[in-house]
Amino acid sequence: MISANDPFYQDVARQLEALILDRTLLPGSKIPSERQLAQRLSVSRPVVREALKELRGRGIIETQRGRGSFVSEMLPAASDQSPLRHLFRDHSRAVYDLLEVRELLEGQSAFYAALRLTPADRYRISKAYEAMDHSTSGEIDVNIEAKLDHNFHQAISEATHNPFLAYTLRSLSQLLLDSVITSVNNLYHRPEQRMMLSAQHHSIFVAIMDQKPDEARAAAVLHIQEIRKSLQAIEMENQRLERAGKWELIREKQ
Amino acid sequence: MISANDPFYQDVARQLEALILDRTLLPGSKIPSERQLAQRLSVSRPVVREALKELRGRGIIETQRGRGSFVSEMLPAASDQSPLRHLFRDHSRAVYDLLEVRELLEGQSAFYAALRLTPADRYRISKAYEAMDHSTSGEIDVNIEAKLDHNFHQAISEATHNPFLAYTLRSLSQLLLDSVITSVNNLYHRPEQRMMLSAQHHSIFVAIMDQKPDEARAAAVLHIQEIRKSLQAIEMENQRLERAGKWELIREKQ
DNA sequence: GCTAATCATCTGGTATTACCAGTTTTTACA
DNA sequence: TGTAAAAACTGGTAATACCAGATGATTAGC
Known part of the structure; x- marks a missing residue:
């Protein structure tokens, strides 16, 4: 005790x-x-x-x-993001809803970053990209890669020079980082997904560095869409495995 | 004490x-x-x-x-939104940055509300709209009108059935409600702006009720853009008055 | 038998006193 | 002058006593 x-x-x-x-x-x-x-x-x-x-x-x-x-009737935040955490924990489709909002915000974030890029932004985003790229090509440590991914996106959102956008994105994406639900993080374990993520990060990076707002937005939106598709694929695969498991159980009872 | x-x-x-x-x-x-x-x-x-x-x-x-x-070195939230409040208080362009994010989210919120509208949503949004409409046509009480405006938008965001979107929008728009900066609220004092807001709320409402997602989004985006333009106009007017004030001061010194 | 008032018991709120455990400052000694 | 020990400071715990507000039970009056 x-x-x-x-x-x-x-x-x-x-x-x-x-x-x-x-x-x-x-x-x-x-x-x-x-x-x-x-x-x-x-x-x-x-x-x-x-x-x-x-x-x-x-x-x-x-x-x-x-x-x-x-x-208390209304349980408030234990931390800033606790209402968000509560939503995330209790909501069975949470990760998809979260990605839906992120798609919108990440797209806009990339758009404004490309539009408003300062030399300091350029430096920061490059540093974050390099750290992530360097990590991606080495040995897999999912937690570190997820964090560097998060840092890359955060550098982008800060280049928007809109603190509300940056803050909102940070709050939302932090949920995935901290989550006990590891489905998103598990993407890093899969070679084809890992390469896809890496390529998309590259596209986002290049479009921002070249200051092409529309391309940056499209790349960022595609990035989140691909994450969603991958999660859905993994989920369907898990359901097939689960159904197979149930069949095995029924069969043994006969 | x-x-x-x-x-x-x-x-x-x-x-x-x-x-x-x-x-x-x-x-x-x-x-x-x-x-x-x-x-x-x-x-x-x-x-x-x-x-x-x-x-x-x-x-x-x-x-x-x-x-x-x-x-504490890092002072955390006294409430859920305190980091946001901090941003709002310290940032001289805060209201425009906030509107920038709101424009994006309100547009998408209206889009999804129109797409996913349930009978219960329809009822709730209608009730909120009626309350606001009824208030608009009567005597001006700015605080009540701002709150009902907020309620209308919240009913819409809840009709998206994406709790993250609803929560995020609520957090951001609550800032304006609670703000000591009354510039947005002062729009209600101006007849032409008040009518404009009312007409735009009507457009949003109708597009959602008719389940036209693209129209709903466009109406919502236009709504926020008009708020921004109005604020800019008021700001320029205030600057002209301020410059006139300064000139009067200099003149009196001669 | 019902209602209102009173009493008893419960609840959190305040104060005092004594002591413990960890940290910092001061003092004493080599 | 440097080091170790003692003193003073800090927060932490416990016990005791009592106060103030709330609730429930009992009693008295109609």
């Missing part, structure tokens, strides 16, 4: 938060009283109070004198 | 937060010790501790045993 390094109040806060986030404690529901929690968790009441204040500061509980503490 | 209704710990947290947010206490800087704060604010140390835990839960301070409490 008690972590060796962290203060008790942080442990308690963490435990309570876990109960809330995994829906053991539902929004609106009452949290046990401070005295009860202190007794059950074998800590003093001030420790519980401090833990509850931390959760309150995070906005995930509300407390009222005389009534008790309750899980 | 002490609010009549709130617990002391909330008052203390609020006061400290204000010092941090108005940059009296800079990121990375040390916060006075618990004992000092307790003494200076004439509260007990547990009250201070609880206040600090609340701030810690908000992510705006960090505490370490033996060292003290410090303002």
Whole structure:
């Protein structure tokens, strides 16, 4: 129960938060009283109070004198992007919806980057492209490649000189980076997809460097579309495998 | 100092937060010790501790045993949209950058809404449109009209059935709603602009109801473009007035 | 039997005191 | 002058007592 390094109040806060986030404690529901929690968790009441204040500061509980503490009806962000994370986690088609928005924004991002390119942008995008290219031609480390891919796109979005566009894209693409869903990341394991991604990054890069906005947009849109198609192909393949697995099960029962 | 209704710990947290947010206490800087704060604010140390835990839960301070409490180097969101707010506040061309992104997303939002319209969507969008239309034809209350405008656009974005798109648009447009910069809101005060906005909302509405995606997109894009043009016109007018003001000043000095 | 008032118990909120564990500063000694 | 130890500082924990608001149970009055 008690972590060796962290203060008790942080442990308690963490435990309570876990109960809330995994829906053991539902929004609106009452949290046990401070005295009860202190007794059950074998800590003093001030420790519980401090833990509850931390959760309150995070906005995930509300407390009222005389009534008790309750899980907030609306659970707000644990971080900036937590509403987005929530959407991503709970939504079975999330990755496709996300790609739909990204297609639009990445296309426009590439368009404006090509249009507004400064020497500093040129340098930054080149550096990011080279790092990614260098990584692509070497040994596969999916996490690093995904991150460098992300960095390349971010350099582009920053070259738009529209901070809202850059911020929005960063928020959305960060979801894929951080995701426990590895389907997108798994594209890097497949040689044909990996080469495709690499070629498309090259097309985007060249169009931006040559300052051809329409070509840059088209290349970026195609890039996301190809990712989507690849994911769909992988998904269908997984469904075929799954159906085959079910058939094997039924057959063994006869 | 002490609010009549709130617990002391909330008052203390609020006061400290204000010092941090108005940059009296800079990121990375040390916060006075618990004992000092307790003494200076004439509260007990547990009250201070609880206040600090609340701030810690908000992510705006960090505490370490033996060292003290410090303002976080990276100040995270006080709310979901706080990074966006930061961009908006600090960026002199913010409203135009924001409109640039909105133009893209609103266009696509209208496109998908027209494409994917369900009966429930139809109902919701109609209700939002009627509320707005009804308000437009009556007495001017800018805040209400802006909010109803926002609701109309939100109903459309929800009809896309892409939660990421809906969320992103909501975040961005909420900035304008909440903004202390009232230039967009001031459009409602001008009869010709108000009528223009109303007509454009009508075009968007009709195109979506008739399920014409391309028309819906074009109408939505035009809508944002017109807002931008109006703002630019108001800005130029303000600059002419400002220059005239300066001339008057110089003339009086002679 | 029903309603209102009172009381008991519960809840979070505040204060005091004592002590512990980690960090930093000061002092003493070689 | 440098190093080690002691003192002072920091946040962390626990216990105790009491206060203020909320809720539920009981009692009294009609």
